[in-house]
Amino acid sequence: MTHTILWIAFAVTILFFLALDLGVLHRQAHTVTLREAGLWSALWAGLAMAFAGGVFLFRGHTAGLQFLTGYVIELSLSVDNVFLFAVIFTYFQVPARYQHRVLSWGVFSAVVMRGIMIAAGAALFRQFAWIIYVFGAFLILTGIKLFLRRNERADISKNPLIRWLQRALPFTERYDGQKFFTQIDGVRYSTPLLLVLTLVESTDLLFALDSIPAVFAVTRDPFIVFTSNIFAILGLRSLYFLLAGIMGLFRYLSVGLSAILVFVGVKMLASAWGLHIPIEVSLPVIAGILALSIGASLLTAHRERSRALPKPIGQR
Numbered sequence: 001m002t003h004t005i006l007w008i009a010f011a012v013t014i015l016f017f018l019a020l021d022l023g024v025l026h027r028q029a030h031t032v033t034l035r036e037a038g039l040w041s042a043l044w045a046g047l048a049m050a051f052a053g054g055v056f057l058f059r060g061h062t063a064g065l066q067f068l069t070g071y072v073i074e075l076s077l078s079v080d081n082v083f084l085f086a087v088i089f090t091y092f093q094v095p096a097r098y099q100h101r102v103l104s105w106g107v108f109s110a111v112v113m114r115g116i117m118i119a120a121g122a123a124l125f126r127q128f129a130w131i132i133y134v135f136g137a138f139l140i141l142t143g144i145k146l147f148l149r150r151n152e153r154a155d156i157s158k159n160p161l162i163r164w165l166q167r168a169l170p171f172t173e174r175y176d177g178q179k180f181f182t183q184i185d186g187v188r189y190s191t192p193l194l195l196v197l198t199l200v201e202s203t204d205l206l207f208a209l210d211s212i213p214a215v216f217a218v219t220r221d222p223f224i225v226f227t228s229n230i231f232a233i234l235g236l237r238s239l240y241f242l243l244a245g246i247m248g249l250f251r252y253l254s255v256g257l258s259a260i261l262v263f264v265g266v267k268m269l270a271s272a273w274g275l276h277i278p279i280e281v282s283l284p285v286i287a288g289i290l291a292l293s294i295g296a297s298l299l300t301a302h303r304e305r306s307r308a309l310p311k312p313i314g315q316r
């Protein structure tokens with residue numbers, strides 16, 4: 001009964017605030033301000049914490065910590081998405097007032113895709129016990145790969161999906177408002193906004209291949225995995241508008257994210273070998289790695305700005 005109550009509370013909360021966001025506040029295309037992005041980011045984080053309180057109340061201490069850990073993992077790994085979204089929007093010169101629409105459709109697709117992937121992952125764990133070794137090794141290798149490529153920049157022009165779409169579909173060179181399709185002389189064309197949406201969705205799919213196994217390292221409960229994922233993803237749009245302009249400050253974030261992936265991969269392999277790292281340890285470790293990487297980034301940026309400032313005449 002309590003499980004059903006939580007599912008209903010989750011569904012009602014998500015549907016209500018999505019309807020408010022898209023049906024009322026963002027019905028007309030407009031540029032999302034920093035203040036608006038901050039308010040929505042705080043709202044989604046607050047809703048996630050309120051839901052976590054419900055999980056603690058109805059499902060117990062362990063389930064509540066598992067939800068919080070899954071949420072922190074998913075949210076931290078999603079920050080990398082923010083950087084790629086900024087690269088995509090800049091490359092295609094997407095007007096600021098249309099970016100929210102693209103991210104909203106991307107969120108809808110992400111909810112569906114992640115639901116399917118989580119259901120498939122849960123089924124794999126039930127049927128094949130050895131799959132834990134595959135996921136654990138995959139996360140460790142992904143973390144190492146992310147660390148080694150931390151200074152690389154994405155090259156959108158070489159994306160094979162974009163090249164294929166441009167050959168398969170007729171595209172206009174200009175945007176037509178916030179439309180994905182338009183008509184010219186009675187012929188239906190795709191607009192560049194469809195290319196942008198496709199890239200955003202494919203980017204989220206690739207990141208989900210990392211983040212979902214990482215949350216399965218915390219719990220095998222599909223409810224916890226799904227709800228923590230969705231709360232983090234729904235806050236990703238506002239997080240983008242809040243952080244896109246200052247992503248350059250977080251130079252060590254990729255190092256922190258790679259460490260988190262390696263840690264949860266080791267946790268998964270350790271549990272397969274009978275060594276259990278309790279959730280009371282996992283959550284502080286993951287949150288500490290994230291805080292350390294962000295703190296080190298901000299401290300380094302502050303020191304560089306201080307050195308760049310001209311010194312008073314008496315101190316030269």
